[in-house]
Amino acid sequence: MQDTAHMARAIELAARGHGGTSPNPVVGCVLLDAGGEVVGEGFHAYAGGPHAEIVALREAGERARGGTAYVTLEPCDHTGRTGPCSRALLDAGVTRVVIAVPDPTPKAAGGAARLRAGGVTVTSGPLAEQAERVNAEWLTYARLGRPHVTWKLAATIDGRSAAADGTSRWITSAEARADVHRLRARCDAIVAGIGTVLADDPHLTARPAPADDPSLTAGPVPADDPRPTVRPARPLRVVVDTDARIPPYAKVLDGAAPTLVAIAEDATATGLDADHVRLPRHDGGGLDLHALLKELAAREVVSVFLEGGPTLAGAFVRDGLVDRVIAYVAPALLGAGPAALGEAGVRGIGQAHRLIFDEVSLIGPDVRLTARPVPPPHSREK
The missing domain is CATH 3.40.430.10 (Dihydrofolate Reductase, subunit A)
Structure with a gap:
């Protein structure tokens, strides 16, 4: 139930990026601390700007360590106009990541695998249909x-x-x-x-x-x-x-x-x-x-x-x-x-x-x- 509620909020945040992110996806992120309290939120607002995970991590600061991130799209694992979000989550000490939709692009995919390799627990699937709908254009x-x-x-x-x-x-x-x-x-x-x-x-x-x-x-x-x-x-x-x-x-x-x-x-x-x-x-x-x-x-x-x-x-x-x-x-x-x-x-x-x-x-x-x-x-x- 908690996973569903936080992912629903992440999807709501992702929708705020419509009209500004093309040719990139809209993405939302909710970050909890080790005690389960929301300490950071973010969404991808414009192409070339910070990704949703980065915005949420900046808001959370050190409180992200030992926490959980809810992300509507698999964190990217490549360096483009911004750095890889998978590594940013690892560096911040996040210990669990919940992903609604895997990234279908060969260039950006692989974030979940990198997180798992770094000892992070990765869960996939909650509200996948809703997350696909909010990102239908890019998908x-x-x-x-x-x-x-x-x-x-x-x-x-x-x-x-x-x-x-x-x-x-x-x-x-x-x-x-x-x-x-x-x-x-x-x-x-x-x-x-x-x-x-x-x-x-x-x-x-x-x-x-x-x-x-x-x-x-x-x-x-x-x-x-x-x-x-x-x-x-x-x-x-x-x-x-x-x-x-x-x-x-x-x-x-x-x-x-x-x-x-x-x-x-x-x-x-x-x-x-x-x-x-x-x-x-x-x-x-x-x-x-x-x-x-x-x-x-x-x-x-x-x-x-x-x-x-x-x-x-x-x-x-x-x-x-x-x-x-x-x-x-x-x-x-x-x-x-x-x-x-x-x-x-x-x-x-x-x-x-x-x-x-x-x-x-x-x-x-x-x-x-x-x-x-x-x-x-x-x-x-x-």
Whole structure:
């Protein structure tokens, strides 16, 4: 029971790092002294900054000796922008470490083995599912070699994303739209299709941007290790534009945030004055989305916020590339108009893409539904 309670607190701390740690994981740590009293807490607040264990150890000081550390992710065992946390725990005299999730990366893994070799008792597993959920973006990136994809949609109760005449401004409330910008700001990239760009000419920015959003400041750090003066970059805007149709006056090319245009290898990109990447087509048609995500991963994009229309969303769902769905449902009925999701490879009810609800909440007058795909049998992902 005690292990569960302290790990739950560590998971709560880890969540505070969302929006600041990419391309690193979010991690939380709770440190107890030899008598079982909490003497230190920490979380990884920003990439390049002190890891959760280091923050907790600094707070605990000598009281860490003989104590227990609860960590949401296996302590790292390599030297990158910071030193190995496994050795820091050994040097501090911690005698027991409880880990929720093992580190899946060959470079950083091995912390548990080093701790055991140093005489530390290592326990694994408490609240593993919850710890995986809080770190879902990075774990997807580390395990699958691609970014974690969240598909956001806004629709009426009857599933329409726009009216019969094509108008869709605004289906959901100001509160829901503000919530979307908050979620955008926590992702590394916002992805939309050329159809959305041509129809709506969106900015695809996060307003307020991460640097201006007080909810994204992850809390205090030690006085001798201040936060960097360089704030997080605005999310990368990605336009899936297979045939290079984007007009030069599109708002996504306004320089307000970095933009990448993904076009087909055989597309004629006459006059395309923007950062772009050529990718193979999928079965001779639209872009190969697996190749797109691989390219984004190579650019250290850990999390993607998919904002495209029904066609692009359907392609992502069809290819099994949606890891989370966030649906804003407005209390309205249209009866006609485009559906929120296009062709997704479903021919019969048995092929339906089933989801698990994680959260249902009111956002102003709207309902926000958060769900994730039912994992396939024997999947390593929870």
